[in-house]
Amino acid sequence: MRLSSYFLPTLKNSPREADTISHRLMLRAGMIQQSSTGIYSWLPLGFKVLKRIEQIIREEQNAAGWNEMLMPTIQPAELWYKNNCYNDYGPEMLRITDRHKHNMLYGPTNEWQITDIFKKHIHSYKKLPSRLYHIQWKFRDEVRPRFGVMRGREFLMKDAYSFDIDRETAKINYNRQFMAYLRTFNRLGLKALPVNADSGLIGGKMNHEFVILADKGESEVFCQKDWLNADVNIDKFDYNENLQPVVDSYLKRYSATKARHDPVNCPIELGNLINLPCIEVGHIFYLGNKYSEPMGARVTCPNGRKKVVHMGSYGIGISRLVGAIVEAYNDKNGIVWPEKIAPFHLGLINLSVDDMTCRTASEDIYTKLCSAGVDILMDDSYYRPGVKLAIMDLIGLPWQIVVSPRHAVNKIVEIKNRRTGKREEISVEEVLTRFAPANQALT
Amino acid sequence: MRLSSYFLPTLKNSPREADTISHRLMLRAGMIQQSSTGIYSWLPLGFKVLKRIEQIIREEQNAAGWNEMLMPTIQPAELWYKNNCYNDYGPEMLRITDRHKHNMLYGPTNEWQITDIFKKHIHSYKKLPSRLYHIQWKFRDEVRPRFGVMRGREFLMKDAYSFDIDRETAKINYNRQFMAYLRTFNRLGLKALPVNADSGLIGGKMNHEFVILADKGESEVFCQKDWLNADVNIDKFDYNENLQPVVDSYLKRYSATKARHDPVNCPIELGNLINLPCIEVGHIFYLGNKYSEPMGARVTCPNGRKKVVHMGSYGIGISRLVGAIVEAYNDKNGIVWPEKIAPFHLGLINLSVDDMTCRTASEDIYTKLCSAGVDILMDDSYYRPGVKLAIMDLIGLPWQIVVSPRHAVNKIVEIKNRRTGKREEISVEEVLTRFAPANQALT
Structure with a gap:
């Protein structure tokens, strides 16, 4: 590409609205431009990085055995009426009324929708496990969007889902994604570690956030001192093997997000406990039957009886990752891209x-x-x-x-x-x- | 890919809701699933075709000299207040109010937004021509969505834009896209021909639709009998050459969309005029200063004076193309994919x-x-x-x-x-x- 025919509007000075290094550098490098609060246009240079990251995530999701598909951005509100989720989600959900007065919403996540798709087509245990993912723009109407693309309102996310006959097989898929996340972040040049986390609005019985350390991180991890020593340079492995021992080796050290950490009952003595600023870049959930039960997503078992499926949900914030990577890779003169995602x-x-x-x-x-x-x-x-x-x-x-x-x-x-x-x-x-x-x- | 681990929910029987061959076949082949009226999920098989078409379009846009970027789906309403466009667009525009009571909308097209981006960064004739495009989901709240993905509400579109110092240079970019469209549709295995068309809501002073013939087409083209003989198998050519003679060779025969055709003043005698059902798959516009004038998108000329730029806008409906191609390529047993876009x-x-x-x-x-x-x-x-x-x-x-x-x-x-x-x-x-x-x- 010749610069003379490339749209690269770099800025000499730091824009006032930027509140973090990554936000400033992304604006100065002509990567993004704000459209409205928390909503950005990705100019050619930023777009290329976004696509590179997306492609690495896609390759690793495919390698782990997931099928790519695409759900729409606009969902019918009915999907969210179960368990009062539509109301519980609060003002972060962007609610829309179409010309025929139907209640719609811009999807903040897709658990209900994917469960609806699953239940319409899969009726037998023979078709399990089922593994689907998509990479799509989502919207959460944050009350105070900030840090540029790291906490935007319209954001790009990879969200994967799994459907299994029971808890044990669901755990196998959970472990596959766990390993896929280690591999993905590793390829992106990031040291991202799994942390016990709060499940928030998504819910479920077990979940881990993946975080990277960053001085200006908006989150905090509480962990034992040697937690950071975990080796993320995993070699090739076979997704069909039992991954539990490897997963356990990452979870043997204490770690918890601020929301999850309980100072009173923490098993680590104070002298061995540290807390560090970090940025969340991924989150995986074992959902059990939180969504499948109310939606009636059941399959016929070998014995002829019907059984509610066990689900997992696995997200990576792709647009947020661009900001997180710039936050981690820069010096006084600008951005310093890792080779694999450089534009x-x-x-x-x-x-x-x-x-x-x-x-x-x-x-x-x-x-x-x-x-x-x-x-x-x-x-x-x-x-x-x-x-x-x-x-x-x-x-x-x-x-x-x-x-x-x-x-x-x-x-x-x-x-x-x-x-x-x-x-x-x-x-x-x-x-x-x-x-x-x-x-x-x-x- | 093994079918045993692929999500391919084929249907034996034709779903009742489908109103065209392509819609029926796409549902039966497990390519799509309706989410709500005119809004679809793309299941893995359909998603792969969508991506293949997108990639061919991308390669041809890049080859023609356009820079890829990405604008968000949600736009601030203020962008549309010029020339009363916000009101004129009518109920097809999906209007949204966010939690802070700001008026937003799901972009049905991006002329205002791209002009806003251009004017913030480009101030000199030296930076022209400027050529940008993106591939993004758009929303038009059609009163009666139909024909499956061919007239959906949420749809994927490639829209490209050009900015030039005057009408003559704008015409050069218009011709580049004209040729890029011939090449693109040709690679997709389609015979798509340019037709004089009505400019509709987009406006502008000159425009051509690209249409393919289809028995159940929702549009009609009026043309002289030998219009169909135009050769679209264009060989390699240089985008930097004068493309006007080639473009003219396609436009020398009379053709007009139904909205544009004027039976009274038509230059073709009745015996030589035919009308054929067709599907619109692309539309290119020379916009003049329709958007740049009200937005104040001006550049400094060599003589130091300011001049309003001349714009062009060039769209291809990508999700609609999937339907159009299935409509054109099928037999009694199902779909018959052209090799280059087969999943x-x-x-x-x-x-x-x-x-x-x-x-x-x-x-x-x-x-x-x-x-x-x-x-x-x-x-x-x-x-x-x-x-x-x-x-x-x-x-x-x-x-x-x-x-x-x-x-x-x-x-x-x-x-x-x-x-x-x-x-x-x-x-x-x-x-x-x-x-x-x-x-x-x-x-």
């Missing part, structure tokens, strides 16, 4: 676009890297050199290639690693072998 | 899952084709053979591989082309060379 793998900066030598070298590198499948942003703008370098640091691509008049005559460019700041002068030829190894797409 | 490239039917020879052969083919990157659905269910064959015809994958006890002992399978119905007996080895040529992913 472009590298930025090619032509410092002097009117210089024919620079232009020829830049175009040559650009063309060759593009055709090798490297996703690259070339700054071919007329900005001053200092501005160019500042913008490239701000948007935080993992690598920079700088083409300057001084070096271009000798077919030399400077490369810089954004994270380490380490610079090297290498030949144009070497750029190609370094960043576009034969037969290996980097992005 | 799976082939279906592997094990007719007798308890037969070890069949099972070994099926697993062998399945494993090898999967690792060769072929997207395949294996029916490993305990359904009766007749049911299996009927389901595979119904869901319309381009190829079927049938593994039966009679042939499996000799390492022979039967393959069937869904479109032609042609069958062949080939060896298991040949299956691999036929469907997974070395180093060539088929999907």
